[in-house]
Amino acid sequence: MKAFAQEWNNLNSMTIGSVAYNSALENITNQFVLxxxxTSKPNQNSINQIRTNEIALSSPWEFREFNLNGDGELQLVDAKQEPQVKYNGFHSNAISPAVDVEKLVAWINNNTSSILNNNYEVPLNIPGSTTPLAGGHALFPTNNVNQIWNGRGTSGNQFINNDEARHIFSLNTCSSCHGGETKTIFTHIKPRSFGAETSLSGFLTGITVIDPANRPIGSPTSRTFNDLLRREVDLANLIGNTCIKRPVFELAHKLMFKPIRMVH
Incomplete structure (x- = not known):
């Protein structure tokens, strides 16, 4: 793993677009795309999932996720960490009935500790029932720059009790990371078009966002994001660590490792 990380880091010393750069990048990507x-996975393919963003069938844009099944065919699965939109109290009562909002709020309140530790997964069903919780897609409405996940009110069964748990849960959904939690309009990478240069969102390059749910109420928290810097630091830390093949160090690494739940 460390050697693979070093290959990525070595690109930094090459000229982007040069023969050497393109060859090195091709060698890196071939290690997981071919x-x-x-050999233990369908089609002997290392890719875990394929995600699409489309509007071909109807508006609004829909984010979907597919896995390779045992026959090597693409199969639609749930969009990870994204509940069905009916559970979101951010929407009006016409879209999200109180009974549904209460179900998601109860799940968040019951799992606050795991959410705060970023050690949770949105289950397929409401625990203890066969009622689906996870969504088959993530929706991106026209005004998605304000899209967040939330309950309702300031107390009661529709209120998410912990401010930070609300934020983390919302940020880890596709629709709110590409929306209100990071003040992003639809995509984090704006492709080059009509002569304009490719641009990156503030979430990637650095931005401070006031909690879009006004939490704590009346004195909302400000959070700073800079995901490219975070990735740079993570890569440097991995390369800089010493590989010691001793059980105690391997155990310590596993205990300290904390995966990011932002699957998108």
């Missing part, structure tokens, strides 16, 4: 790179 068939045969993981």
């Amino acid at each position: 068939s045969g790179t993981n």
Whole structure:
């Protein structure tokens, strides 16, 4: 893993677009995109999922996720960490009935500790029932720059009790990371068009956002994001760590490792 990280880091010393750069980048990507790179998976393919963003069938834009099944065919699965939109108290009562908002709020309040530790997964169903919780897609409405996940009110069964748990849960959904939690309009990478240069969102390059749910109420928290810097630091830390093949160090690494739940 460390050697693979070093290959990425070595690109920094090359000229983007040069023969050497393109060749090195191709070698890196071939290690996980070619068939045969993981003999235990369908089609011997290392890719875990394929995600699409489309508007071909109807508006608004829909984010979907597919996995390779045992026959090597793409199969639609749930959009990870994204509940069905009917559970979101951010929407009006016409879209999200109180009974549904209460179900998600109860799940968040019951799992506050795991959410605060970023050690949770949105289950397929409401715990203890066969009622679906996870969504088959993430929706991106026209005004998605304000899209967040929330309960309702300031107390009661529709209120998410912990301010930070609300934020983390919302940020880890596709629709709110590409929306109100990071003040992003739809995509984090704006492709080059009509002569304009490719641009990156503030979430990637650095931005401070006031909690869009006004939490704590009346004195909302300000949070700063700079995800490219975070990735740079993580990569440097991985390369800088010493690989010691001793059980105590391996155990310590596993205990300290904390995966990011932002699956999108």
